[in-house]
Amino acid sequence: MKKESLFAAIDQRQAEILSWGNAFFDCAELGFQEVKTAAAITALLDQWNIPYESGIAMTGIRVTLGSGSPHIAFVSDMDALPCKSKNGTVHSCGHSIQTTLALTLIRALADCGLPKKNSGRISFFFTPAEEFIDFTFRDQCIAEGKIRYRSGKQNMIAEGYFDDVDCVLSAHANGETEYLFDINSTLAGFLAKKAVFLGTASHSGAAPHLGRNALHGAVLAQNALSFLKDRFPASAGLQLHPVITEGGGTVNIIPDRTVMETYIRANDNATLFAAEEQVDQCIHHCAAALGLGCETETTPGYLPLRQSAEMNEMVLENMLLFCEEDQILRNVVSGASGDIGDLGFLLPAVQMGFSGIKGQFHNDNFTIADKENCYIRTAKVLAGTLFDLLQKPMHQPAEFAAKKEKYLKQLEKRQNLEIFTES
Numbered sequence: 506m507k508k509e510s511l512f513a514a515i516d517q518r519q520a521e522i523l524s525w526g527n528a529f530f531d532c533a534e535l536g537f538q539e540v541k542t543a544a545a546i547t548a549l550l551d552q553w554n555i556p557y558e559s560g561i562a563m564t565g566i567r568v569t570l571g572s573g574s575p576h577i578a579f580v581s582d583m584d585a586l587p588c589k590s591k592n593g594t595v596h597s598c599g600h601s602i603q604t605t606l607a608l609t610l611i612r613a614l615a616d617c618g619l620p621k622k623n624s625g626r627i628s629f630f631f632t633p634a635e636e637f638i639d640f641t642f643r644d645q646c647i648a649e650g651k652i653r654y655r656s657g658k659q660n661m662i663a664e665g666y667f668d669d670v671d672c673v674l675s676a677h678a679n680g681e682t683e684y685l686f687d688i689n690s691t692l693a694g695f696l697a698k699k700a701v702f703l704g705t706a707s708h709s710g711a712a713p714h715l716g717r718n719a720l721h722g723a724v725l726a727q728n729a730l731s732f733l734k735d736r737f738p739a740s741a742g743l744q745l746h747p748v749i750t751e752g753g754g755t756v757n758i759i760p761d762r763t764v765m766e767t768y769i770r771a772n773d774n775a776t777l778f779a780a781e782e783q784v785d786q787c788i789h790h791c792a793a794a795l796g797l798g799c800e801t802e803t804t805p806g807y808l809p810l811r812q813s814a815e816m817n818e819m820v821l822e823n824m825l826l827f828c829e830e831d832q833i834l835r836n837v838v839s840g841a842s843g844d845i846g847d848l849g850f851l852l853p854a855v856q857m858g859f860s861g862i863k864g865q866f867h868n869d870n871f872t873i874a875d876k877e878n879c880y881i882r883t884a885k886v887l888a889g890t891l892f893d894l895l896q897k898p899m900h901q902p903a904e905f906a907a908k909k910e911k912y913l914k915q916l917e918k919r920q921n922l923e924i925f926t927e928s
């Protein structure tokens with residue numbers, strides 16, 4: 506069996522694949538609510554007589570083909586974003602393409618009878634809730650015990666679904682139209698910080714000296730945070746963008762409560778956690794300088810993505826079967842984030858990028874313009890890579906269990922359900 510058989514199987518089903526792509530693009534659902542999407546996936550799997558496990562992390566699905574070792578995971582996001590009009594949802598991050606790619610790969614592998622018995626397993630994970638949004642709903646689900654964390658992959662990791670996995674392959678649409686693919690891009694990590702400044706209310710005209718102005722604390726802290734950026738090299742990619750989400754209230758009362766929130770984004774974990782401590786210090790010291798009280802809370806976002814060089818070699822070889830060197834963009838340092846970063850912290854992981862999008866990401870004008878590249882060419886690159894990974898297996902790193910323990914502790918320590926539930 507050669508990998509060309511897989512490519513031929515994809516070509517043969519081109520019309521079907523494009524129709525799945527259109528249907529999933531029209532079925533945009535928020536994270537942990539991808540009910541229709543999940544039903545459409547399982548309907549196809551039922552039709553194909555391929556067994557699966559559904560209801561993982563609420564709406565997630567796992568399909569395993571083959572048996573034995575190695576165990577390769579292919580992860581594909583399922584969720585969409587709210588319309589800018591807030592009237593419904595829209596696939597403006599291209600996750601419907603990932604769902605379609607996963608189904609294409611499952612169908613093509615099954616058509617070719619791969620993986621052969623005892624020659625390795627490929628598990629396809631349809632993962633809910635990649636976008637880190639919609640906290641009121643998600644925190645309600647957490648309170649009801651349906652999930653533990655706000656992201657699909659975080660929940661699947663915690664539930665042990667990746668415990669016996671050796672490596673992880675994935676793909677995401679990119680915004681680079683002049684290239685067909687990108688390889689070895691990084692993603693930033695982030696933490697969400699909330700600071701509540703507490704003062705004393707008083708008459709702002711008659712007796713301001715009897716009050717303590719909480720808003721002043723937030724303004725001082727915003728200045729301190731902008732100076733803090735100088736303490737990290739530009740390559741660290743530190744981004745702080747504090748906003749005041751509760752200002753002060755009434756103009757003739759000295760504000761006694763002001764809330765400031767910021768994401769802390771950075772290209773690496775060391776910067777992320779060092780910056781988090783320093784942000785905390787800035788906030789607390791600025792509050793203390795003005796005689797204010799202060800409470801801070803941190804929620805884990807995602808870890809920065811570092812891709813596996815070894816796996817990317819294989820991805821690159823397969824990209825070059827379908828395009829020229831100069832059609833591949835390399836080593837982009839992206840300010841965006843994704844929960845593939847968490848998987849990449851634990852296991853060798855790849856998220857290749859593919860072009861073909863018109864419009865802006867996270868904007869209602871997002872459209873899939875080059876369907877050939879998004880669905881067909883990308884599926885072939887991924888199919889070829891899976892084929893190669895079965896021949897030249899990656900192995901789960903020895904430190905997986907220790908790293909996972911540390912990772913879960915980190916999530917637990919910083920988890921705070923109250924943070925975003927206040928309106």
Ligand SMILES: [Zn+2]
Nearest residue numbers: 597598636867
């Ligand atoms: Zn997105």
Ligand SMILES: [Zn+2]
Nearest residue numbers: 598600635677
């Ligand atoms: Zn995305």
